[in-house]
Amino acid sequence: MKYYVGIDMGTQSMRAYLFNPEGELAADASCEYLPVYPQPGWAECDANLWLNALKQVLGEIKEAAQISGEEIGTIAFACIDASIVPVDEDCNPIDHCIIWMDSRTGEQADALKKVISEEEALQISGSPITPFQDVTKIMWLKKYKPQVYQRARYFCEAGSFFVGFLTGTPVNGWCGSSYTQLLDIRTKKWSEKIFDAAGIDMGKAFCTASAFEIAGTVLPRRAEEFGLSTKTKVVVGDSDHEIAMLGCGLTKPGQILDISGTSTSIAAYTYEPVYDPAGTMLTHLSADGTYWTLENASLITGGNLRWYKDTIARCSYEEMDQAAMAIGPGSEGLIFLPYLQGQITPAANSSARGVFSGLTMNHAVPHMTHAVYEANVFTIRDCVEVINQSVGTPEMIIGTGGGTKSELCNQMKADCLGIPFQVMESENATGIGAGVLAGTAEGLFASAEEAVSRYVKKGKLYLPSASKKAAYDEAYGVYLECQQTCQSLFERYK
Numbered sequence: 001m002k003y004y005v006g007i008d009m010g011t012q013s014m015r016a017y018l019f020n021p022e023g024e025l026a027a028d029a030s031c032e033y034l035p036v037y038p039q040p041g042w043a044e045c046d047a048n049l050w051l052n053a054l055k056q057v058l059g060e061i062k063e064a065a066q067i068s069g070e071e072i073g074t075i076a077f078a079c080i081d082a083s084i085v086p087v088d089e090d091c092n093p094i095d096h097c098i099i100w101m102d103s104r105t106g107e108q109a110d111a112l113k114k115v116i117s118e119e120e121a122l123q124i125s126g127s128p129i130t131p132f133q134d135v136t137k138i139m140w141l142k143k144y145k146p147q148v149y150q151r152a153r154y155f156c157e158a159g160s161f162f163v164g165f166l167t168g169t170p171v172n173g174w175c176g177s178s179y180t181q182l183l184d185i186r187t188k189k190w191s192e193k194i195f196d197a198a199g200i201d202m203g204k205a206f207c208t209a210s211a212f213e214i215a216g217t218v219l220p221r222r223a224e225e226f227g228l229s230t231k232t233k234v235v236v237g238d239s240d241h242e243i244a245m246l247g248c249g250l251t252k253p254g255q256i257l258d259i260s261g262t263s264t265s266i267a268a269y270t271y272e273p274v275y276d277p278a279g280t281m282l283t284h285l286s287a288d289g290t291y292w293t294l295e296n297a298s299l300i301t302g303g304n305l306r307w308y309k310d311t312i313a314r315c316s317y318e319e320m321d322q323a324a325m326a327i328g329p330g331s332e333g334l335i336f337l338p339y340l341q342g343q344i345t346p347a348a349n350s351s352a353r354g355v356f357s358g359l360t361m362n363h364a365v366p367h368m369t370h371a372v373y374e375a376n377v378f379t380i381r382d383c384v385e386v387i388n389q390s391v392g393t394p395e396m397i398i399g400t401g402g403g404t405k406s407e408l409c410n411q412m413k414a415d416c417l418g419i420p421f422q423v424m425e426s427e428n429a430t431g432i433g434a435g436v437l438a439g440t441a442e443g444l445f446a447s448a449e450e451a452v453s454r455y456v457k458k459g460k461l462y463l464p465s466a467s468k469k470a471a472y473d474e475a476y477g478v479y480l481e482c483q484q485t486c487q488s489l490f491e492r493y494k
Contacts, residue, residue, distance in 0.1 A: 003020055076441065077237035086151075097161075101263065125185060132344070138198070162237075173210065182194050243437065244430040245269070253270055253271055256391065264379070265296070273292045335479055338372065346386060376409070417464070
């Protein structure tokens with residue numbers, strides 16, 4: 001038995017978790033990289049930055065544990081989804097990745113709707129036609145960067161990019177593959193109908209499989225480059241949201257998970273696919289293909305907090321929390337619409353923009369800070385209320401991700417939703433979930449359930465306050481009225 005590694009590859013950073021042959025966490029390391037925003041609504045990242053980050057974190061965990069690459073038996077990735085990397089035949093990136101929050105492809109979404117009905121696309125892919133799925137990103141590249149489109153051997157999701165770069169075979173899990181809107185979630189195969197409707201070459205698609213399968217071993221040249229062994233096995237892996245569910249102990253329907261990072265996703269397993277004609281929920285396959293995952297999202301939550309911290313508050317997150325604690329629900333009439341990269345829930349609108357409404361001379365930075373936190377919670381309430389219509393109101397919501405570091409935010413969620421909010425002991429459920437994949441593939445655990453029972457531990461439970469719930473209900477009503485009023489103003493940004 002050897003060491004194994006789980007990689008949590010997020011939008012703004014990568015974290016590696018090294019586990020010893022006994023299944024104990026031996027070391028971890030992180031490396032930051034930031035997307036770029038060349039134009040309003042655009043969001044890209046150089047995939048070479050991801051590769052450099054992988055080299056760095058692998059080197060750091062080996063050094064910390066005093067081991068060599070020969071001692072690493074298995075590595076598994078949990079990566080951002082709905083992010084397209086055009087690569088050549090050796091899986092080298094040939095252009096920047098267009099990441100999930102990019103909303104430039106409204107023209108392509110409208111064009112696709114004229115060829116295939118939204119109802120049919122939803123039945124096949126589980127997703128409405130919006131500017132955020134991979135299919136429209138590839139259509140955009142074909143029209144505006146034809147040289148990149150022609151040169152690309154594969155259009156990889158982030159997960160299949162890493163697997164392909166290391167093993168030579170780009171393959172991704174079924175959930176991550178579902179985010180392309182090109183996979184038929186009923187058959188687990190690529191949909192020829194959607195490829196044809198989009199005018200995309202089906203031969204440029206990566207492979208799909210269960211997240212738990214072994215994709216291959218590390219190529220000699222990659223082993224030398226990354227300090228691994230040619231015997232190191234690479235697991236297929238899957239979407240970070242899906243693997244976070246595993247890392248929080250969700251293995252079957254009946255619970256709801258809040259995954260708060262750069263964006264926030266609300267997710268739950270279902271026994272049958274759920275099709276939402278309003279387009280506010282997505283249905284994907286689960287990591288092993290046993291269930292379906294029902295999900296909707298607030299496009300950016302941690303992302304707009306980062307923007308606000310860097311541009312307006314200009315202080316630490318801890319200082320922001322402290323300042324906001326003195327402000328009550330409703331932020332004394334100040335409302336923030338957190339649509340800095342567009343809007344998904346309760347209605348998709350790639351032209352939506354961020355808005356402060358109700359500013360007066362009596363407001364100061366703490367009020368603005370509280371309003372930003374509050375807006376993030378309101379968008380999560382949007383998501384929860386939509387998903388509850390299909391799975392019912394849960395007894396509690398499980399929270400994970402970097403957003404759960406803020407006790408203020410956690411308590412606001414419990415109070416605003418009126419539901420207990422259970423935080424996991426570690427906010428890095430995605431990395432733990434990737435470790436579950438790798439450890440199971442390494443043979444340490446007989447099943448994912450066995451691994452989950454060993455690793456998953458609960459943290460603090462936040463109970464709701466009835467009096468604050470009433471105040472948040474009133475503020476939430478004002479927030480909804482503000483966002484509805486602003487929809488017509490957003491039209492000018494199309």
